[in-house]
Amino acid sequence: MKNSLSAFAQAAAVAGLALTSFAVLPTPTARAADPVSTPNMLTHIGANGFGTGCTTSMPFTSYTEEIPLTGAKATRTAAGLWTVYKNNASQLTVTPKITGSSSITLRNGRLDTLDLGATGGVRVDAVAGQGCGVSTDAGLSTYVDITTTRASWVTLRLSATRETDTRAEIEPVEGSDLGLSLSVSSGGGTSAATYYLPAGSYRLYGRVGWDPYLSAGEGGASLSGTGTVHVELDEVGEAIGSTAGSGARYVTLGNQVACADRGVVVRFGRKVRSATVYVDGRRVESLKKPKAGRSIFAAGLDRYRTGKVQVRLVVDPPGKRKKASVTATRTYRACDSR
Secondary structure, three states: OOOOHHHHHHHHHHHOOOOOOOOOOOOOOOOOOOOEEEEEEEEEEEEEEEOOOEEEOOOOEEEEEEOOOOOOOEEEEEEOOEEEEEOOEEEEEEEEEEEEEEEEEEEOOEEEEEEEEEEEEEEEEEOOOOOOEEEEEEEEEEEEEEEEOOOEEEEEEEEEOOOOEEEEEEEEOOOOOOOEEEEEOOOOEEEEEEEEEOOEEEEEEEEEEEOOEEOOOOOOEEEEEEEEEEEEEEEOOEEOOOOEOHHHHOEEEOOEOEOOOOEEEEEEOOOEEEEEEEEOOEEEEEEEOOOOOOEEEEEOOOOOOOEEEEEEEEEOOOOOOOOEEEEEEEEEOOOOOO
16 A cells, blocks of 8 residues: 555544544544634715815715624615705716625635625716716625634635626735735626635625716716625635535545645445546556445645546446446645745
């Protein structure tokens, strides 16, 4: 066998699987949950006129909702009418409106996903030759503070229609800005990026909004549309999603890479005639009739890249067929950043 029992045991302890062919290991102690705090959604609408003699009928309006940490959505619909006057004569009317929601999910006591979506816009109607400028806003933003005890990968995915602005940022609670941000504006579309996040305390922020700005003398404006922000957090070495393929019922691929050894535990179920294990496309192990419960350690994942473990199996399937060829594949986050 290529790996010693102690190496197998260490890897199995990290992955939470027992190597039943060799020894029964104690259940690993669960890692403490990472704190998640101040999960809030802020809705902000209104207008502010500017220029000599220009006033606004009322200040901006804001609403704050706490986002449940259960996956349930916090929702808000807001609208209003603002009037900008010059020397008591109406110059501009501003009508912002927005409907949106935010949700947060946890996994094993730590942040898993943050989602934000909104539909809305701002309409500005101006009298001919109006002499006031105006700044406007209809926006929905979400922020949450997290503390991670292990390094992670954070993925940002944004979408926006042509007249909508979306933005997501990750900022340290203390210290200098990391420059981790993504936006979609001025034409709409989609954008995605994945960043390495060292262990520490951070604020995650997302926004969808519309904020036309008119100088004195400009005509009216109308912006509307839809935008979404999705933030996803995975620890280094963590599996991305579940095992894919019809072979998943015959073999279990570990949830976590043992980063020190750059591999995962593979455990076989019943009715497997043969199995070939591949790591990032390279064959690393071939087995004939592995017993149910037998585990091996599939090593060789690249430390700095997303990796893939695949098992190709010949099995005894349910029904009349005597054998079938199936596969099981799982993808994993890199263990480190260059």
